[in-house]
Amino acid sequence: MSTVLDVAICLLLIGVAVGTLAVAVPDDDWRSTVDGDPAAASVGAVTATVPVANDHDAHGTLAQHLARASVLAATLDGERLLESTYPGATRRAVERRTTGRVRITARWRPYPDAALAGGLTVGPKPPSTADVAATRLSVDSGMAVPEGVDSTESLATAVADAYIDRLFPPERTRIRLVDRRVASRTADRYRSLAAVLGVDVAEPLADASPKQANERLASELADRLEAGMESGSDTAGPVPDGTATADVEIVVRRWEP
Template identity: 35%
Template sequence: MTNEHCDDRAVSTVLDVAVCLLFVTAAVGVLATVERPAPDESDTADRAASLLGTTTATVHYATTGPSSTGGSAAAVACRPADGSRPDDCRTAHGTVAGLLARAAVADVAATESAGRSPFERGVRNATRQRLAGIRSSWQVVVTWRAYPDAPLTGRVVVGDGPPPGIDVHTATLRVPVAAGAAPGATDDDEPRTVEAVARRAAAGTVARLFPPEPTWLALAGGEPHDRLTAGRYRRTAAALGVGLDGAVEDGAVRRANGRLAEALASEYGHDLRESADGPVAAASLISVETATVTVRTWSP
């Protein structure tokens, strides 16, 4: 074989390889284009729930004054340029989901006529800020109650609901609610009767609504905290149809809580006997320790 033939064959081989590589490269490009998925909105609810559960926010809110029941002046007044904080202002910090859970607990003793509290308004604003980047339309619903259809229920809603007949994606978070000292109720004790389950659930509910030490400090702290706390006690007692026999005026938090828990245990017991077959089934319905944060998203 001559050198000329060898050179021709070498050139031909190089060309074959180059053409082969060109086709392979083109094929890879086609496959990459075909296999790249289109943007999927089905997990937007999961992303929104993750943002609420993992990112933190600080909420400044007023406890008194004309703007504590309406408008945004309270939020501005609680964040002056010099960094000081008026006596009637408070600051709450935590995950957005945790703040929503606190707002749901506070809603239990709220009055419809008073509207949303400054704290709830601040939490709602923080929720909107955290979910501002979500492309889909969304709504967040937070509930806290001992069991389905319990007589005392806290609920916070951020955003409008979806229109009828549209596909909705849902994600749910269970958020711990700050514990209070519930006397006589420990996780190690297995309740043997439905009534025992009801008593434990009632004690846990009241302890989270009125944690003994912070509540006593509020009642002893003077205006406005004593008045606001006493008002929450009165509204809760009225909802349960029970009197507190001057316990709040005396600053006797445990006595007031005991009265509320006794009345609530009676209602819990009646409901649980109707809906559960025995103490184990009744205990499985109880969720005093957590609030439920439900995120719904849909394409606009």
């Protein structure tokens, strides 16, 4: 379990240096699409406070926690990019607030077959003989749909930029890099991700320049994503649809014995 890397949540959940982090409750239109399924409705409406680290708590709906935990738990070609206790804490919080006959899967994948993807599963698998009802929800990932995409290179760049800036919002991260209370933990988090990507961020961190550090990380991530797209499909074919970047898909399955 990594106390150092759990500083990620302070940024990912629109964090502040101290206190409780709050996430907006979904609007009525969003809730109305799931009201027919009590289990799905509870995921979108029930709130929880999930411990992060360093006396921080994150507060939001179960759906919001699941979405953000999925983004934070992302892997690249199956390798975890950042370690954190938050996804596990989210899983436990959701388990305590749902019945034993509910299985919830949250998935984030910016485009089909992307090498970068995250997810979280809560609850047991339904029995093969059970009558299963499923409801699908779409939750904001905190990243915008890539615009002006006309090639695998531009899609990879847009997704990589969005993802790295989601993990390290430049303005808030700069403040943390010059705050003696959290500067070391924030820098260690950068170094951890940089090690996975094989990127040197020593100079940007010494200068407390998250923008420059983000550019280096995003550049390498974009190269990896583009290489994955080109190796997995006909390069002359259409550019993959990147609209899923903006959403985390949550599927709630419930069943009767």
